[in-house]
Amino acid sequence: MQLALSTWQEVERYLEHSTGIIIPIGSTEQHGPNGLIGTDAICPTRIAAGIAEQEQILIAPTINYGMSQHHMAFPGTVTLRPTTLIQVVIDVVTSLHRHGFTHFYFVNGHGGNIAPVTTAFSEIYADLQGDISHPVRCKLANWWRNDAITRLAKELYGDAEGYHATVSEVSLSYYAHPEAVKDMPIHPAIAPTGDIYTAADFRRQFPDGRMGSSPQLASIAAGEQFCNLAVDALTADYRHFLTC
Amino acid sequence: MQLALSTWQEVERYLEHSTGIIIPIGSTEQHGPNGLIGTDAICPTRIAAGIAEQEQILIAPTINYGMSQHHMAFPGTVTLRPTTLIQVVIDVVTSLHRHGFTHFYFVNGHGGNIAPVTTAFSEIYADLQGDISHPVRCKLANWWRNDAITRLAKELYGDAEGYHATVSEVSLSYYAHPEAVKDMPIHPAIAPTGDIYTAADFRRQFPDGRMGSSPQLASIAAGEQFCNLAVDALTADYRHFLTC
Amino acid sequence: MQLALSTWQEVERYLEHSTGIIIPIGSTEQHGPNGLIGTDAICPTRIAAGIAEQEQILIAPTINYGMSQHHMAFPGTVTLRPTTLIQVVIDVVTSLHRHGFTHFYFVNGHGGNIAPVTTAFSEIYADLQGDISHPVRCKLANWWRNDAITRLAKELYGDAEGYHATVSEVSLSYYAHPEAVKDMPIHPAIAPTGDIYTAADFRRQFPDGRMGSSPQLASIAAGEQFCNLAVDALTADYRHFLTC
Amino acid sequence: MQLALSTWQEVERYLEHSTGIIIPIGSTEQHGPNGLIGTDAICPTRIAAGIAEQEQILIAPTINYGMSQHHMAFPGTVTLRPTTLIQVVIDVVTSLHRHGFTHFYFVNGHGGNIAPVTTAFSEIYADLQGDISHPVRCKLANWWRNDAITRLAKELYGDAEGYHATVSEVSLSYYAHPEAVKDMPIHPAIAPTGDIYTAADFRRQFPDGRMGSSPQLASIAAGEQFCNLAVDALTADYRHFLTC
Amino acid sequence: MQLALSTWQEVERYLEHSTGIIIPIGSTEQHGPNGLIGTDAICPTRIAAGIAEQEQILIAPTINYGMSQHHMAFPGTVTLRPTTLIQVVIDVVTSLHRHGFTHFYFVNGHGGNIAPVTTAFSEIYADLQGDISHPVRCKLANWWRNDAITRLAKELYGDAEGYHATVSEVSLSYYAHPEAVKDMPIHPAIAPTGDIYTAADFRRQFPDGRMGSSPQLASIAAGEQFCNLAVDALTADYRHFLTC
């Protein structure tokens, strides 16, 4: 059940049996030579849609822009200041909480969002904890960080899965948008690895934007596998979260 | 050309022949008994997609959340604080400007965004005007405010077009998402009109969320007409804007 | 009744029969070759004084500085950051609301204030709507935007009225401050028109600061006419506003 | 020379021989049973006008609202949040600095402004010190804190001068606005003294708003004396400041 | 070499051979029935002192307050808003960077600081990356998260090490402050575990403040072992960091 495609009266009825909601959050940033700039928003959007197909779970519109400061040396990347992203998350949760929602499950597609979104949760708990009639719970679920996904990626690609513009996320984005598959040679086969500091430094270390990955291995078929695994894992985790 | 479906190298090439970009911006708010909560994001997203089909124009991901404070008495509405929305717009423009973009054309779906987005433009001009190598131009194009749209709405619905949850926007959202059409009786035939103050007051004055409209008249066919008109009008306006 | 010239006990008595207040808001910015930098504050201050002469209406001190970013390429212009102005408006309304005021009628002299002040109203409604004992209503009345003023300006000056440093506002400021009338030749007779972007761009397009106007036509006598019309129109509008 | 009554070209000429400016800053707050709510803005405005009569010194429009948190338990008081006032001062100075002004002399009427305005100066120095072409100097001159004023107040009223709603400031405001003189018995003859904490506490300690003063002793004639002394003292101090 | 005990000329000389600095950061929050409220500041302060004994490394004063929102239901806990902590970290780094420091190594004592401090690093990189003359590198070293510490804790306490008010941190704080050792029975032997949401919820789940630990096992002797291990591990890590 998509919030964007519902009426307010449908939401009113939904709240009678559940006060949980799933909020996809991504980013708009370079994903290497063949990865889509929207990868990190596309993946959680697709996974959340998969969850919604299974059962009556409300999915909020995707937060398409995230904290991508370190990718800013590549054209097309957009970054929110961390403090802006913190405020966006606070406002979205606070608004929905006013209607009676209590469990906010963010399906996240981007590592750079983890620190600011986690920070936002603390601000939210500080602001809303006085409201004992419907206490608030927030969870950030990074779709790629669970055993099922990690195991499959390891099995399929070994170390070539990488850390940014990973084979799994490029595959999943291709599965979601087959019309956007890019076919091109990529060198070197595996991208370098290292630590992340400033944007200029990132580009110097990782000239084509990848970190440790071989996204030329990406395929729609693998994307479907990753998507199905993520849908199952996150649906189970969300169900458990509702009981907390 | 969708930014989300492009690579950073494709954006690099795009910038060689154009430094303009279109950014759809909407909201997530009640739209009356049969209107979709996502209406104001769906319409500019659909129109921008139409523009992109016509020619090589880059479309950024949609800003799905807007300033909807006055709709907060209806479940499902999400509002950014005005100052949050201002910061989001600043960050998106500032990021893209760093890559060389100069002309930012926001296709807007929501009246409540006008004041904060216009405010953001002033902050942006203050911040970025020192950069004389690529001066910045921003424009907010409210899709429903042009002669072609106004004329058709008047012709089809007269006063029943209304001011919120209008027949034209509900039609356009149905055209974009036929799977979400809602069929229901609505009373009274035409909703009341009045001024907007607090959210509680809004609900008192406009109990089902509509302002002055008869959205039961909405249809997919009319939505297609509105969409085509808007695509043509905004494409022309965007082309002119690039010359400023 | 001027708030600045009252005691707190007089305000206490005023609140027994009215909870409305008028707040003039202007700016400090260039107004072309013969217009006063204080024009936009002087006009609403003078109009508000006229309203106060008619009847027992409380007038707050004028907010003398506004959002004038686009005039910053002309010496003497002062601009508040939009977010500063938003905060000023919030603080003024919130303070007075704490004493029991409920209806805040801003008489505005400057187009650039419209977006940030409107934005501030949304923040105010969000912050104060929980206080149901005395709900808040805000209105921004742009003195030059009403039928009576528009009609007289059209009749007297036709298109030469213009958009910035208009003949009507220069006249009204001369009527309020006859000691500051400037007499000088101005070329060209009618200033150019165009869109507003950055400050540097503004000065390039409008070299002497005027937009579309012939302020050399300004006169004290016309200023008196405009003032009287504005006083009558806004008094009536304010009375109506109190009933909302 | 009033900035509000000048044109931008007059300011341009003024800058050729001086880069100093005087900015009156006050507050809008209770001043006891017979003191005007505008006292703290009226006094610096009147003194600055006196300075401007003497010689060619530019006077900016008055900042009418200040930090009056501790007076908020009395109707009619308006307070800016300290951080708002800080931002207003930053914006005014930064704007004028961009035009080439370097010496900013604030004539202050209100003790509560001292901490936030001094704080703002530090922020300004941090922001603008990189601009070595025209370094910035700010000074806060509290009109009532100089030997001449203190001596006369002591001589005329002894301890009855007090700390808030002082006889000298009420006198000066009456001299500036004789139409607003209030004549009334006041008990007790001298108001209590004490420390300032919250607004509620202030009202408990100082029930009619005065601190330690006997403002029933105020007179227009004394106000003229205080005004003349302040004009002379501050003119001399301003001249010296320009040489720093 | 302690910054607090140096003169500015000694710092000037230090900068000739190193541009790195170590900044201890902690918190002021409950640490269970026998743990010190200052534990998280005491541990990194003590470890940093140990590092400084080994060689010429500059140690900044400790940031004693951190983000401890979730402990606020226990008396004595102090929390900075996450956004305040972010700003503190930005200001400290930015100040030192202006003097020529380039490598900022935070020795952290508190898990709750990780998200906001990491967030601050992104803001810092955004702000300072334009300064190519001395690019900035920040690292957050959580003293308890390294193999040596983890291994010893596992060996000594197994699962009773826990997650908050751990045996290792209580031991280290006792070693640093033997005068403050608390001797008391604690029940149950091992504290419960669970997820962290609001402060009220934290207290409900973890009534005496511990998470999963048996801090009654803490000892000065073990504290000395943990301290020495941490000093060695972090000194090596810091040396490596300087080469990045």
Added chain:
Amino acid sequence: MQLALSTWQEVERYLEHSTGIIIPIGSTEQHGPNGLIGTDAICPTRIAAGIAEQEQILIAPTINYGMSQHHMAFPGTVTLRPTTLIQVVIDVVTSLHRHGFTHFYFVNGHGGNIAPVTTAFSEIYADLQGDISHPVRCKLANWWRNDAITRLAKELYGDAEGYHATVSEVSLSYYAHPEAVKDMPIHPAIAPTGDIYTAADFRRQFPDGRMGSSPQLASIAAGEQFCNLAVDALTADYRHFLTC
């Protein structure tokens, strides 16, 4: 009784007989050729420790960083933005107030903190005054500003006490940290005096960082005297403050 060395249950018991707390606040900034960068934090920390020895008074951890913008032209100085310091003070007081503390006595070591900390108190009063169950009182006690200290400094050093890097504060810091005493010739014998504007200007006027002082006269013995006097004076003042 040090908060950092207490458990939360000890604080709970403390609150049964007192709701007052002492918070040392300093800065990290140059203090001339032989003064310690930590002087302003070291002095209040040492004095507070002395107070705590006398009786059961709770001492919070020291705020080690303050507002030192004007010292930023000397290596090693760290400054918080004034608005950051304001927020830190607000957060510390607000946190402790939530546990039932009502009287917050800041022992301050640095003149530059006075404006922002005083500003913070106003924000705190605004935020917390609604909580009538335990009203809040804040006081900033500048340790060097009391008759006993002033008299001794005058007697020992006359004018050579100075205004920054004073003999008394350098002495007190040496008493607290005898291991850090610096012995060196200083010229000229007495440093120049003047007003404070930007950091660059400060260094130009006061090349070695001192203002008007002869800190080569500093001694551990005098530091002990100053410390004892300050402990007595502030203990008495704190006791009185608790009765307000």
